[in-house]
Amino acid sequence: MLKYTGKYWAVLAPLLKKSLKRHYGKAFAVRTMRAAKPCYRDMLNRMDDIGADNPMASNVYMSFVFLSAWKVADGAITVDALREISREVIAFPPLKCMGLFMNMNKPSGVRAIRNMMQKNADWLERHPQYKPCTWDFNFDAERHRDGFYYHFTKCPLNNFARREGMLDVLHVMCEMDHLTAKLMHAKLYRAQTLARGGAFCDYWYVGDKNAHPE
Secondary structure, eight states, X not given: OOOOOSHHHHHHHHHHHHHHHHHHOHHHHHHHHHHHHHHHHHHHHHSOOOOTTOTTHHHHHHHHHHHHHHHXXXXXXXXXXXXXXXXXXXXXXXXXXXXXXXXXXXXXXXXXXXXXXXXXXXXXXXXXXXXXXXXXXXXXXXSOSSSEEEEESOOHHHHHHHHHTOHHHHHHHHHHHHHHHHHTTEEEEOSOOTTTTOSOEEEEEEETTSOOOO
């Protein structure tokens, strides 16, 4: 069980509802979001306890807002539609302010994401009881010359999706990493994800002005 908090729902649910209204109409949006909130709570109750104060827990709380709406829609929201809706939500103008604080084209931006992820890893070292069920951190400063690289071999969202039969839609949440990279003026290069059957989820962030060809 992961402790309920309403702050992520309060931020994302209105944006999701607005997007649903655009695609499916007001009645569908209202009905879906009304049913999604208790579903959101139920999903948190079935989630592995990774620590409510785990700095990585925000990934679960935010993903579950989208996944709960998709689940209660019972097929009315396709995977492709959820992908489009998630892009619309992430494109909400205030979220773009993130780029004012973390620009991966600057050394300060690279340091910022490195420090953030190191703090997340340090939290886990101080709370070893959560290691079996949360993300692990694998850093490799020598892996790439530019930007910042790390990977996970464990992901609680992947574990949950496999248990709950939601693996077919989880990769939409993984794809959102590319959208948030853009908010940091970065490009994310990724070889594989656990959701797609890979051995790990890798993250190589490079400033978008220095992005490498595909």
